[in-house]
Amino acid sequence: MPICKNCGVELKDGTKICPLCGMSLNGSSPQKGTLDLKSSEKEIPGSPNLSHWIWELFTFLMIAGFIVVFMVDFAFGMSISWSKIPLVSIAYLWLTVTLAVKIEKKIYLLIMIEFLILLIFLWLLEMFIAGSSWFHEFALPFLILSGIILELTLVIVYGLKLKSLTILSICFISLGIFLLGLEAVLNRFLQNRIFVSWSLVACACLIPISGFILYLKSQLKKRGKELEKYFHT
């Protein structure tokens, strides 16, 4: 069995570097690093892929529904008329769920694509409903605003690895900004001019609440969760 020249301890056969001091057994100098004698990482057995199975069932139902609606519409008039909206809705629903299942780990990308699909879906709806002009005036700016605020909130929450009350605090700030934007978009759509009034009050309330939540969190971190051991007398 090999013996470390530095520590004098016996090591397992095949060991090249002493895990205690980092000295190479062929005599080179100790390597920096911490002792790692722990057993190799255990593999976590994978859970059964239930979500994939549900997605397959969902896909089957959606395809069946799509075909039935299409066939019924087509069979009666040999053209597509009323079924446009349900067909687009089914396609939108399937795409949304599929993306959520397939790219669930890339949350930022998922949200961006979901918003894009929603925009296309709403644009198609506006086209299929004759005489309506709400998409460019309201839906588009509203969805862009919502998407940007949601993305930014998630970047902050995940990027800074925030937890519980801090997330709530960030959500309150995001909500305040969202309300400002929402009122501006609404006023532009309804009154054809951009201004804010009630959302300023809401924002002025939400931001101090957010600050209070952060303060509460700092206090609870110190004294709430660990209350008993921290305050034991």
Add this chain to the structure above:
Amino acid sequence: MANNFREKDWLTLDNAAKIYPATSTRRSPPVFRLTAILHSPIKLWKLQEALERLIPRFPYFQVYLHRGFFWYYLQRHQEIPEIKPMQHVGLSDLPIRRKTAHLLEISVRENKISVDFSHVLTDGKGGFRFLTSLIAEYLRNLGNKIKPHENILIPEQVPQPDEFIDAHRFFFKSGMPKPPKLNPAFHLKDKQLYHRKFRIITGCISTEKFISLTRQKGATITEFLTALYIYSLSEVYQDYIRNNIKPGSSIIRLEVPVDMRKIYPSVTMRNFSLYVSPEIDLKLGHYSFTDILKKVHHSLGMQLDDKELNRQISRNVSAELNPIIRIIPLFIKDLYLSRLYSRLGERIYSGVLSNLGKINLPDTMVDEIEDWGFIVHPNHVMKKSCSVISYGDRMKITISSVIKKREFERKFFKKLRTEGIPVHIEEE
């Protein structure tokens, strides 16, 4: 308390440990080291396996110190203590104030295994049981058969609730008179070694010869060594007088820990030691070694009494339970406790003599273990401490010192030699 730890993952400090976090410094950490020297080089991976299996048996040792608002407490540590390469000299300072630092440190070199324990965790007996159990598990891992023994705890056992308890509080009786107040004692005077450095000199003697000498003198081993310690300090005191060095106090008083498990039926693995304080006052005149031995013999006989020791428990636990003290925030308590430690500890004692006694192990382990070592970290006020351990026919008397001068050690071992005991000196 055991349920408390299982459910809440934290433990209160025992009564004796409460003072240490406030008084611990890098110069004087409350640390002691136990070392076992085996016949063959340590097989590192086998030791690591043994440690991983054994540490859940000692959950009260797998902790780190945490500040509460009123008291410190021990928080369960998720990590197993690391095995480190042994330093050539000295003990670890076990940085108890560093977040998540273990309160024990295991180190190995060649055929030696050492564990440095913080007194926040346990005392000598608790530490000894841990190291013995670790070695037993290691030897079992190598294929040896180890017979069951009172000092060996095995991983298959479940930790007993009695091992967790603060025995001071368990055996506390209220309303006892306090122990008498003690005046400041004599301390050695010399410049201290550089930061965190200290000298260790070990005198090895024959246990058999020494026992026959102590019997002849009508004393126990601890009494004889205590008397020798006091005698050597009194010689240094006389040197100071001759050389016009002001000695400060004329009282030479030693702190001699007593394992309370021998007095009370307790299996606690946490601190359960108190102190007896033999002393002489050199203003009363010159004391020969025989005088000192006689005085120490009677003094220890008087103090090693459960009722007398109860006074210490009563004083210490009453202070802990005092409602006013309990509600004082920790940062103020820290100031108070460090003053208290100075008043009740380092100022009133000239030195410490800690005798762990004779190592008692099953035969199968005795065949594998060559020797044992025991070092107590010296206090920077008392300057030196003496620790004693005996194994087979070999008794090791280790004097650790934070000062450079060795006149005390010279006088100590010279006197032992003149009493007819051959001494073999080892220095680290």
